[in-house]
Amino acid sequence: MSDLARHIDTLSRANVLCLGDVMLDRFVYGSVDRVSPEAPIPVLRIQHELLKLGGAGNVAANLVALDSKCRFISVVGDDAVGNQLRGILNSEQIxxxxxxxxxxRQTTAKTRFIAGQQQLLRADRETVAAIxxxxxVLAQVRRELTGVQAVILSDYGKGVLTDDLVMAVIAAARQAGRTVVVDPKGRDYRRYRGADIVTPNRKELMEATGLPARTDEEVIAAARHLIATCGIGAVVATRSEQGMSVVTAADAVHLPAEAREVFDVSGAGDTVVATLTAALSVGIDLVDSARLANLAAGIVVGKVGTAVVRSAELLAGLHEQEWRHGEEKVANRDTAAERAERWRLRGKRVGFTNGCFDLLHPGHISLLKQARAACDVLVVGLNSDDSVKRLKGESRPVQNETARATVLASLGCVDLVVVFGEDTPETLIRALRPDVLVKGADYTIATVVGADFVQSYGGKVVLAELVQGQSTTNTIKRMKS
Structure with missing residues (x-):
């Protein structure tokens, strides 16, 4: 595991060219409380919309989330959706x-209508005609090849990756000595001849070979059929709850599934091909690259919608076995915001409180229990060491932020801990958008940081009762005396 952790640090050196079908993923969230009088269908009361990169765009977004560099090539139309996609590509630093x-050309857009955690309808606008x-496009690829280490072909069958273009890109990449990884589409993989790796899922593997692929032995046989008949170097097959299989002509390795909970499999294949290729491009061997991709897949299926996995999340995932009840409950701000959104989509009320929590005492425990009682899941904002020092003085904290976070994460009433470096949790509160904000009764609602913001969207502010005589500062004074 330590070797994999070191590998993650090298992903920032990866530079990958990604070519494929880009599309706009639009998520329309709302609530349903009545049936339409016009037809027996639910009426969705729209609350908010979210636009994300889909298809090959999500592959590029995953590369950037891993701190890798990505040169992204695709085709859009001169329409509103195409303009939106280009704007998102720029805002995502791609x-x-x-x-x-x-x-x-009509740019592909997929719109999903969601109530709670239930998808009601998906509406697609697209063209699958060859570009x-x-x-x-080929000229653009040839210009970019010299500056990258590997090439991803992300094939969604929307017309960008024509047979002739695929053949020409693979030939150019091989001539330049670049690794080619294909996320395939369709039944005839002979069009990917010369590629180093293809990454079909179990269903795609069966469709492409006409062979069963349920057991380990069947997956190996089907993968080697592709290798022998289609001129492909290796197959990395994703197998849902059965994990992942890495198959070459000579060897086969099966990796168990890493997912702890599955909420949405949208875009999991994009995460796999991005992580796998980024790792291969910096010299990590195929099996270890697949281990990282398998770990990333296990993380992303626990997220909502088309999502990405960050390097910090991969590291946390690697540490999980050793720190199962601590490390997984400590997250950075972006990860915490994603978890909070996922909890809300499941109908959970997200609570938030914050503090230094240096030398945990009964007053702290009382506050945390009251906060947890006011919500369904509790996120605790923890002042960093530097932040505590500015607030409390040079002699504080007594315990560093890692120790304080570990202690908090071990409590059953705490669901997530987020360390923040600012003097106040205002930025963290705005990222999390908690339904319930809790502070001690030594505050008033008017003086609670973030109270106005939480109340602006209907959130609640709760003042918890204090336990008299409990103070870390007083404890330290008694210890010194």
Whole structure:
């Protein structure tokens, strides 16, 4: 595991070219409390919408989330959806300078309507016609090849990866000595001849070979059939709850599934191909690269919608076996915000409180228990060492932030701990958007940081009763005397 942890640190050196079908994933969230009088269908009261990169765009987003560099090439139309996608590519620090615009082409968009945790409907606008700008795309690929270490072909069957373009890109990449990894589509993998690796899921593997792929032995046989008949170097097959299989002509390794809970499998294949290729591009061997990709897949399926996995999450995942009840309950701000959103989609009330929690005492425990009683899941914001020092003086904290976070995470009433470096938790509260904000009764609602913000969207502020005579400062004084 320590070797894998060191590998994660090297992912920031990866530089990958990603070519494929980009699309806009639109998520429309709301609530349903009545049936339409016009037809026997639910009426969705829309609350908010979320736009994300889909298809090959999600592969690029996953590469950037791993701190890798990505040169992204795709084709969009000169329409509103295409313009939205280009804007998101820029805001996600991927860039749109290598995206080719084809006049008159309809850019693919998938809109999902969701009430609570139930998807009601998906509506697609798309074209699957072959692109008319393949020569321009190929020229763009050839310009970028010298600056990258590997190439991903993300094939969603929407017309960007034509047979001739795939063949030409693989040939150019091989001539340049670049690794080619394909997330495939369709039944005929001969079009990917010359690729180093393909990453089908179990269903795709069965469809491409006409062979069963339920047991380990069947997966190996089907994968080696592809290798022998399609001129592919290796197969990394994702198998849902059965994990992942890495198969070459000579060897096979089966990796168990890493998911702790599955909420949404949307885009999991994108995360796998991004993590696998980033690792391969910096010289990590195929099996260890697949281990990282398998770990990333286990993390991303526990998230909502089209999502990404960050390097910090991979590290936390690696530490989980050793720190199962501590490390997984300590997260950074972005990860905590994603978990809070997932909890809310499941109908949970998210609570928040914060403090230094140096030398945990009965007053702290009382506050945390009262906070947990006011919500379904409790997130605790913990002042960093530097923040405590600024607030309490140079002699504090007595315990460093790692020790304080570990103690808090071991409590049954605490569901998540987030360390923040600012003097106040205002930024963290705005990221989490808690339903319930809890502070001690030595505050008033008017003086609670973040109270106005939480109340602005209907959240609740709770003042917890204090346990008299309990203070870390007084405890330290008694110890010194």
């Amino acid at each position: 860039g749109d300078d290598t995206v080719v615009v084809e006049p008159g 008319a700008v393949a020569d321009e």
